[in-house]
Amino acid sequence: MAEQKENKDTLGLNVKKDENFSEWYTQVIQKADLADYSAVSGCIVFKPNSYSIWEKIKSIVDERLKEMGVKNAYFPLFIPEKLLMKEAKHMEGFSPEVAWVTESGSKLDERLAVRPTSETIMYDSYSRWIRSWRDLPLKINQWNNVVRWEFKHAVPFLRTREFLWNEGHTVFATKEESEKEAKEILDMYYDVLQDYLALYGIKGKKTENEKFAGAEYTTAIELLMPNGRAIQGPDAHVDGQNFAKAFDIKYLDKDGKLQYAWQNTWAITTRMIGVLIAVHGDDRGAVLPPKIAPVQAVIVPILFEKTKDTVLKKAREIKESLKDFSVLFDDRDECTSGWKFNEWEMKGVPLRIEVGPRDLEKNQVVLVRRDNGQKEFADIKGLNKKVSEVLDRIQNDMFEKSKSMTLKNTVDAADMKGLKKAIGSGKMADAVWCKSAECEAAVKEKTEGAKIICIPLEEPKKKGKCVCCGKSSDTHVLIAKSY
């Protein structure tokens, strides 16, 4: 028992989320067994507990994409330097962060970039594949790894030098079609975040200054972290004809005229695992939404010497009866029930089902919700339906909590004083902006690093005064410090 006691102490978190968010985050990642640091600086190991979340996200998004007619492919990891340089702004945006392969057995003739993103290697192919309007739309996606050799401090999932994502690269005959698709993709990501990850996000457009390197404009879903910092989630970039011109992607239209094509790119990354943990987690560890949790419910038998066999037998039957869910039956002999409770709470399993001898006499079990600790008795008869209801409730409540956390921490700022106060107290500000680059830069400077996160797409166009210069404008923006 001495060994168990010791483990139990080290299992728990020794910091509160409210008090030191970043230390709390680091501890949860480690103690919920989600990730580990690796021998490569800035790169992490995605352990099975986090990789299985990524597999869920992948399979949901992938199914949606296939319904939309997108096909998966796989392009090379490496990009010859010349190719990466073809679109000037794109190159400018990415080159400082590129990891270069320069030698194998001997020195290579040309440096090869480890892809920071795949526009350039893909569009080189596209320029050969696309000939006529019959080849359009071309909708290709890949699920892969990318590398951006950043020098900022790495944070597991949220900022790592290598990460996993999908990158969709689609080509259309007209601007209208491309803009329609970008909107549909952003909506799809938004739905996945809301319906599966139980995360409230804000759809917005990036400013010129913050848009993707090479895009005409960038739309994205922004999320608010518990520490008041905004973080960018999935995005959809409308590239216009920028890459088409750089890579000579042209098609013969129905009238036999050569036209440049219109392109989009869009992505969701493993960063979302980090956001999921950060937003939903609490002082006992991770809290996973049922629809994304690799294990949705854990059955813990309460064992006493006399009743052990009966309880184990019954608990096993209950596990068999819950066929609709991913249920883990924790029948380990070497741990106490208390140890098991703590472990599965730390790992974020949405529902605990306690099967004890006294409850069994009444043909009932105890259900304990991970998200709010609520306990209730449930009849074994009809348990499958009951579990389904409780998991749905957890899923909904977690989304509502994420939404109210975001709304509560977003405050109006009428002028610079108000803005500074909002940022200073760890909030996100909703403010009016005159759309000038000068005021955008001034916001950054005067708030010591907060920036315009986005122009929300669904914000009502209400006249007001620019938070910086006071000029009248109907453009609302969100301003916050960010990851």
Added chain:
Amino acid sequence: MAEQKENKDTLGLNVKKDENFSEWYTQVIQKADLADYSAVSGCIVFKPNSYSIWEKIKSIVDERLKEMGVKNAYFPLFIPEKLLMKEAKHMEGFSPEVAWVTESGSKLDERLAVRPTSETIMYDSYSRWIRSWRDLPLKINQWNNVVRWEFKHAVPFLRTREFLWNEGHTVFATKEESEKEAKEILDMYYDVLQDYLALYGIKGKKTENEKFAGAEYTTAIELLMPNGRAIQGPDAHVDGQNFAKAFDIKYLDKDGKLQYAWQNTWAITTRMIGVLIAVHGDDRGAVLPPKIAPVQAVIVPILFEKTKDTVLKKAREIKESLKDFSVLFDDRDECTSGWKFNEWEMKGVPLRIEVGPRDLEKNQVVLVRRDNGQKEFADIKGLNKKVSEVLDRIQNDMFEKSKSMTLKNTVDAADMKGLKKAIGSGKMADAVWCKSAECEAAVKEKTEGAKIICIPLEEPKKKGKCVCCGKSSDTHVLIAKSY
């Protein structure tokens, strides 16, 4: 029509498989739209038609692995040079083919290898994760990309500098457990090859000389290509304690003693897509086995002006009724039926369903098998069941054909003269070997490059004379030129 005519001519292959296999292979890969060359020498683009085959293979293998208790994870792409050097033989085997990252913004302190395989980066973590017998077995797998900067001529799928695979890395407390798992894994791969890819393989053990760099011994499934060359398929390496000692992977056993662990590694790669195409394809293009084909059947309506609407309507109904299969309804207006036949034959769709006006009057359609060209009429009533039967038959026949091709091209060789004759006529030889490295080297030299492919696991131990030195032995081996 002029344009269509022209396309039709360029669509077909202009070489026969029997006459020039390698040119035939290259043309099928291109014309069935499976892969494309890329701007990076030796690396290919996996186009949707081939990537979707890989997705199928992945999902089948992944499901089996999960049933066996293996968990997926993801480790960094890069391996610091020092780590790669930790196991001497492993380093020796891989270092000539490593692509090195040496700079990002500036020169890196230490070269980073782009993983040629992940033993070293994974076992560095394992050495920290494994403490006691309770942590074992540890069964982790990843699906990822690897890079081996070979200088041999690249062949799409069969030999490319970057390829995709799964790499399983498992750790056990005892040698017995590790050997049992390696056998189960090899059997699983064998079943997937037989049941899904319709490929006949031979389970074998590699010679000391040919084993995986760092393993105690290597088992693998070997396949015979139509040109008489052998190719290695999925493998399972029993690493013994080699890596455990190099990486200090130790566990406290139940008696409190520190023990080195026992390890396995195993993999299946995108090379199998190439083998699939090479073995099953014919002079009309690719031929895909129904269980792995992304599209299992294509419906082609036979359109005449008067009956067009009726036929399209009925064909659509038939598509709806075939819910159990992946069916494509080719209702394109701009192509003739003949064009469609050729296109889907080239792409290897297992079954064509022709819906024409005269057959519709008799409530029937025409089914055409891709593998052997057999046509038959089938009643629309009960078509779902009929299609299921025909697809099963295709799947079985394709496997039997692959098996008989392999057996027909494997001949006994009693001595060096017989061996040279077998190799010279493009066959694989079954011969007795005395187990000496000298005779193994002599075989290579005297046959101008054929080598001992494997010691088949299921070959009866029958005494005979070494094909090289004539010494008596009961070890049978397969000898062939290889990829």
